[in-house]
Amino acid sequence: MRPPKSLLTAFFIAAVVLASFTSCGTRDKSLLTEEEVVNSPKLLDRLYTVQSKETLGPEDNPVEVAWYKLNPGEQTSNNNLPEAVVIAKDSRGKQIRLPLMSALIAIKCPYSVLKTQTSILSVRYDPGGTAWNSHKNRIVSLSKEHSLEILGDVSYIQDVDDDGLDDLLTAEDIWEEGLGIFSHAGAPRTWIFWKTDGNTLVQDAESHRAYYENEIKRIAGEIEKSPAMAKVEYFSLILSKFLNYRVMGRTEEGWQEFNRDIQRFDNESFPSLARDRQIPIAEIEKKIRESLGG
Numbered sequence: 610m611r612p613p614k615s616l617l618t619a620f621f622i623a624a625v626v627l628a629s630f631t632s633c634g635t636r637d638k639s640l641l642t643e644e645e646v647v648n649s650p651k652l653l654d655r656l657y658t659v660q661s662k663e664t665l666g667p668e669d670n671p672v673e674v675a676w677y678k679l680n681p682g683e684q685t686s687n688n689n690l691p692e693a694v695v696i697a698k699d700s701r702g703k704q705i706r707l708p709l710m711s712a713l714i715a716i717k718c719p720y721s722v723l724k725t726q727t728s729i730l731s732v733r734y735d736p737g738g739t740a741w742n743s744h745k746n747r748i749v750s751l752s753k754e755h756s757l758e759i760l761g762d763v764s765y766i767q768d769v770d771d772d773g774l775d776d777l778l779t780a781e782d783i784w785e786e787g788l789g790i791f792s793h794a795g796a797p798r799t800w801i802f803w804k805t806d807g808n809t810l811v812q813d814a815e816s817h818r819a820y821y822e823n824e825i826k827r828i829a830g831e832i833e834k835s836p837a838m839a840k841v842e843y844f845s846l847i848l849s850k851f852l853n854y855r856v857m858g859r860t861e862e863g864w865q866e867f868n869r870d871i872q873r874f875d876n877e878s879f880p881s882l883a884r885d886r887q888i889p890i891a892e893i894e895k896k897i898r899e900s901l902g903g
């Protein structure tokens with residue numbers, strides 16, 4: 610005999626009520642939003658462990674920086690809790706919270722970037738991926754005027770022009786993918802330098818003209834010195850040379866040299882990365898010009 614319908618309904622309601630009571634206080638983590646976690650000291654304490662707490666920054670604006678890391682096992686496939694949270698407070702009580710979707714690699718500060726002696730906090734994290742710009746450094750201002758404001762992200766902080774001061778860098782790597790013939794390491798590229806400007810980062814090719822000019826000379830020398838190099842390597846070099854011209858705003862000159870350099874490849878073709886076909890130079894050149902907007 611089947612139980613009456615009303616009894617089934619009553620049982621169902623009781624089950625739902627019971628379920629909602631038992632989950633009270635231990636809410637399903639998959640339902641938590643990033644904002645809830647980051648803004649709740651209680652949730653942070655429950656789900657995260659403090660990795661470091663230190664005072665950093667310039668003497669006139671010291672900041673206390675705490676780094677929280679998500680406890681092992683808290684992350685499940687159906688939620689998106691930040692893997693790390695960095696909280697910085699300055700001496701005037703201003704605060705910034707940075708949720709990061711990757712385990713944190715390093716917090717560093719202050720950097721005296723370029724010649725402006727701008728104090729910044731950098732939080733380096735790695736959201737995954739193998740492209741040159743996959744690495745991230747979130748740059749936060751520690752200047753008095755823009756204390757704890759996010760200026761932007763760069764890919765690297767290192768001294769590439771050897772003047773003894775770290776540079777904020779992203780890779781100019783527009784052809785790392787897309788042309789289908791270059792490996793990651795062998796792809797044409799150069800650096801884009803950034804500098805702080807108020808509460809943002811702006812490109813700064815002007816202060817690095819000497820760097821780009823040296824790069825162009827160095828690459829031209831490499832091309833001359835190695836007449837027998839593999840053609841894909843040679844092709845990568847002439848594109849890198851072009852990128853150096855372009856980044857410093859001398860695109861016309863870059864094209865002129867490119868047009869001269871590329872004659873060497875008349876009617877040739879390049880093996881695709883997958884080695885499944887030969888790509889004619891005309892097809893590659895078309896893609897190169899298209900990627901620059903004609």
Ligand SMILES: [Ca+2]
Pocket residue numbers: 767768769770771772773774775776
């Ligand atoms: Ca430098």
